[in-house]
Amino acid sequence: xxxxxxxxxxxxxxxxxxxxxxxxxxxxxxxxxxxxxxxxxxxxxxxxxxxxxxxxxxxxxxxxxxxxxxxxxxxxxxxxxxxxxxxxxxxxxxxxxxxxxxxxxxxxxxxxxxxxxxxxxxxxxxxxxxxxxxxxxxxxxxxxxxxxxxxxxxxxxxxxxxxxxxxxxxxxxxxxxxxxxxxxxxxxxxxxxxxxxxxxxxxxxxxxxxxxxxxxxxxxxxxxxxxxxxxxxxxxxxxxxxxxxxxxxxxxxxxxxxxxxxxxxxxxxxxxxxxxxxxxxxxxxxxxxxxxxxxxxxxxxxxxxxxxxxxxxxxxxxxxxxxxxxxxxxxxxxxxxxxxxxxxxxxxxxxxxxxxxxxxxxxxxxxxxxxxxxxxxxxxxxxxxxxxxxxxxxxxxxxxxxxxxxxxxxxxxxxxxxxxxxxxxxxxxxxxxxxxxxxxxxxxxxxxxxxxxxxxxxxxxxxxxxxxxxxxxxxxxxxxxxxxxxxxxxxxxxxxxxxxxxxxxxxxxxxxxxxxxxxxxxxxxxxxxxxxxxxxxxxxxxxxxxxxxxxxxxxxxxxxxxxxxxxxxxxxxxxxxxxxxxxxxxxxxxxxxxxxxxxxxxxxxxxxxxxxxxxxxxxxxxxxxxxxxxx
Numbered sequence: 001x002x003x004x005x006x007x008x009x010x011x012x013x014x015x016x017x018x019x020x021x022x023x024x025x026x027x028x029x030x031x032x033x034x035x036x037x038x039x040x041x042x043x044x045x046x047x048x049x050x051x052x053x054x055x056x057x058x059x060x061x062x063x064x065x066x067x068x069x070x071x072x073x074x075x076x077x078x079x080x081x082x083x084x085x086x087x088x089x090x091x092x093x094x095x096x097x098x099x100x101x102x103x104x105x106x107x108x109x110x111x112x113x114x115x116x117x118x119x120x121x122x123x124x125x126x127x128x129x130x131x132x133x134x135x136x137x138x139x140x141x142x143x144x145x146x147x148x149x150x151x152x153x154x155x156x157x158x159x160x161x162x163x164x165x166x167x168x169x170x171x172x173x174x175x176x177x178x179x180x181x182x183x184x185x186x187x188x189x190x191x192x193x194x195x196x197x198x199x200x201x202x203x204x205x206x207x208x209x210x211x212x213x214x215x216x217x218x219x220x221x222x223x224x225x226x227x228x229x230x231x232x233x234x235x236x237x238x239x240x241x242x243x244x245x246x247x248x249x250x251x252x253x254x255x256x257x258x259x260x261x262x263x264x265x266x267x268x269x270x271x272x273x274x275x276x277x278x279x280x281x282x283x284x285x286x287x288x289x290x291x292x293x294x295x296x297x298x299x300x301x302x303x304x305x306x307x308x309x310x311x312x313x314x315x316x317x318x319x320x321x322x323x324x325x326x327x328x329x330x331x332x333x334x335x336x337x338x339x340x341x342x343x344x345x346x347x348x349x350x351x352x353x354x355x356x357x358x359x360x361x362x363x364x365x366x367x368x369x370x371x372x373x374x375x376x377x378x379x380x381x382x383x384x385x386x387x388x389x390x391x392x393x394x395x396x397x398x399x400x401x402x403x404x405x406x407x408x409x410x411x412x413x414x415x416x417x418x419x420x421x422x423x424x425x426x427x428x429x430x431x432x433x434x435x436x437x438x439x440x441x442x443x444x445x446x447x448x449x450x451x452x453x454x455x456x457x458x459x460x461x462x463x464x465x466x467x468x469x470x471x472x473x474x475x476x477x478x479x480x481x482x483x484x485x486x487x488x489x490x491x492x493x494x495x496x497x498x499x500x501x502x503x504x505x506x507x508x509x510x511x512x513x514x515x516x517x518x519x520x521x522x523x524x525x526x527x528x529x530x531x532x533x534x535x536x537x538x539x540x541x542x543x544x545x546x547x548x549x550x551x552x553x554x555x556x557x558x559x560x561x562x563x564x565x566x567x568x569x570x571x572x573x574x575x576x577x578x579x580x581x582x583x584x585x586x587x588x589x590x591x592x593x594x595x596x597x598x599x600x601x602x603x604x605x606x607x608x609x610x611x612x613x614x615x616x617x618x619x620x621x622x623x624x625x626x627x628x629x630x631x
Contacts, residue, residue: 001310012392013426013427014364014365014426015364016617017614018362018364019362019420020613020614020616021042021610021611021614022042022609022610023361024360024362024363025358025360025361026040026346026361027049027073028323028333028358028359029323030331030332031075032324032326032330033078034325034331035053036051036053038050038052039073039359040065042610044611045067045610046066047066047070049062049104050062051081051106053564054356060106063109063111065083065085065111068085068087069087069609070085071084072084073418074280074324075280079106080105080106080170081106082103082137083100083102084100084101085099085100087100087429088572088602097574097605099139100133103170105170110504114148115152116168117175118176123240132153135151135163135186135187136151136189137148137149137150138283140191140281141192144171145170145171145172147169147171147194148170149168149190150166150168151164151165151181151187151188158398163181164177164178164181165178165190166544183619184201184203185200186200186201186234187234189201189234189408197214197237198213199211200234204529206226207227207228208226208227209225211223211244211246222244222259223246223259223264223266228533229537231248232246232248233246233248235247235256236283236284238285239284239285239300240554241284242261242384243260244259244261245257245285247276250445253442253443254274254443256268256271256276256288269285271287271288271298272288273290274289274291275288275410277299279514281327285300285307286299286300286301287299287300287304287415287621293414293415294414294416295404295414297322300316306331308332311334311598314355315336315340316607317343318337318339318341320335320336323326328352329350330349330351331347331348331350332347332349333348335361337368338368339367339368341391342361342368343361343365344358344361345358352361354628361417368417368422369390369392369425369426371389372387373385374388378456378468379456379463382437382460384434384460386434386435389421389425389431390425391425392426394428397473398472398473398475399428399430399473399629400428400474400479401432401475401622402421402424402430402431402463403432403434403459403465403479403480403481403494404420404424404481404483404487405434405486405490406433406435406483406487407483407487408485408486409436409437410438410446411439412441413439415488421433424621424624427621427624427630429624430473432465432468434461435451436449436461437452437456438457442552449538450537450540451537451538453540454489454493457490458497459498461494462494462501465501477503479501480627481494481505482505482506482508483510484509484607485508485576487627488508488510488576489507489554491505491506491510492510492554492584495554495565496557496560496561503563504565504566504624504627505563505564506565506568507565507568507581508568508569509569509570509575509605510580510581510584511580512580512583512584513580513584515550515553517535518560520577520579539552558587561588561602563627563629564596566595566620567581567584567598568597568616568619569598569599570603571599571601574604574605581597582597585597598615598616600616
């Protein structure tokens with residue numbers, strides 16, 4: 001049943017609304033002087049940006065941003081907050097998710113678009129700007145002015161189309177075109193004086209990347225190479241402002257390299273991590289995040305690193321994530337997660353050695369369910385790291401299981417909070433989130449997934465079922481598979497390509513017809529060749545006409561389906577089109593299979609709407625309880 005019915009396997013279980021609706025508190029950011037926080041509150045699908053005084057513990061300003069989806073909130077200075085949102089709409093003849101940038105001035109209680117109206121090159125000329133953020137947003141303090149440099153798509157009267165860099169002075173309110181890009185432009189980096197320091201380009205036809213740096217009268221290539229995929233990415237500046245920090249692949253490893261702006265030579269930065277932590281006013285690296293079971297933060301300044309270690313230790317074993325800090329790092333905003341503190345934001349005043357509670361991420365969620373790290377062998381012996389979320393109040397023996405492969409597939413799961421698996425575990429299911437081969441862990445593990453889509457990437461999941469059953473933790477006769485995006489494909493593959501493992505399958509925004517997917521992406525006005533190379537890497541095929549596509553397309557194997565299938569898909573999905581679920585539904589119906597389709601109105605690929613996210617969760621739980629009851 002759907003609607004307002006609360007599903008639970010015990011009196012202790014929380015209502016689905018506690019997990020299914022958007023977080024009560026998100027996008028939290030600390031002002032640079034450490035006196036204020038900005039955050040987002042949701043009312044249904046409507047977002048409100050709130051500015052609050054820390055010392056007075058009260059709201060001082062708020063502004064509605066409506067039903068646009070908030071993607072990022074950050075302070076430009078102590079009086080201006082940058083809001084990045086997105087909307088699903090049609091531009092240039094195709095539908096996509098377009099990012100928008102606005103600045104909210106607290107003193108004037110005024111919100112406006114960036115870049116907005118832009119001064120052109122000629123007298124009295126004006127450039128027409130499509131306010132679509134298409135790259136790095138850089139904030140710089142120049143001669144007492146706060147200046148935002150942003151890449152955006154635009155069209156001007158000279159019919160130049162593409163990504164270009166705009167300079168927006170928040171102090172004067174003026175914006176102008178700073179540098180026009182080309183089809184090859186990927187991004188720019190601006191130094192502390194507001195001068196271009198580097199340009200990142202990629203020639204799609206030649207598959208050639210380059211980092212260009214200014215020289216008298218033009219630019220020179222400081223570094224270049226050939227890369228069909230995995231071209232180095234310009235992250236920011238190194239620890240010195242005359243160096244650039246790049247991330248790339250070297251001898252089968254993901255590595256950071258520091259490029260000198262003076263001589264063009266590469267050096268080892270001395271530290272390696274998975275994610276860079278940059279100073280928001282300079283884009284210089286100040287640390288990194290090593291991701292394993294939990295995120296481990298490393299700061300290059302030894303004094304800051306020692307203070308961070310002391311801060312983490314004070315939370316008594318709960319996980320601590322760095323969010324933002326005051327400019328002098330005397331105050332640090334963190335997100336804390338664990339059995340003692342729950343899941344909430346805290347502000348740490350290092351001078352006073354005191355913690356100020358900011359608020360819980362989910363208002364109705366006080367305690368988290370247990371998440372265990374397990375490692376099990378795949379059929380060929382490869383060790384698969386995974387996370388098992390357990391229901392509350394019952395021993396881990398002969399439990400019903402939900403296998404939940406992550407999307408991507410080039411991403412990964414950790415032990416950190418996941419609302420979907422927590423919600424299902426609270427209904428009485430053990431939930432297994434495997435990092436199957438091809439997940440973006442260390443490079444060799446990632447590459448082990450090449451050509452294994454629908455093959456070993458799939459059996460990695462069922463190997464986890466067999467392992468847990470052998471340990472006595474789960475009942476192998478009570479297993480379903482649930483996933484979104486790639487996970488949605490894996491759910492369909494579990495019903496079509498593998499028999500006898502699952503009792504039911506739920507696919508959210510999953511791909512069903514691989515050849516049709518490649519055809520659809522060819523009409524999006526993007527770098528189709530690079531997208532096709534990405535798919536070929538995982539699928540192990542040589543293009544959309546390769547007959548091997550049919551062997552791993554669930555829609556080509558609907559006659560093998562013997563279990564109920566639930567399809568859920570957002571109508572506004574611009575990553576995996578709704579037609580992928582509609583086509584699968586129609587094919588299953590023709591074969592008289594047990595199938596349901598839930599269409600989420602005005603929903604995108606990421607379940608960004610509060611009510612539709614809850615609708616998805618309610619439909620999933622109702623389906624699981626009907627076909628694999630936990631009681």
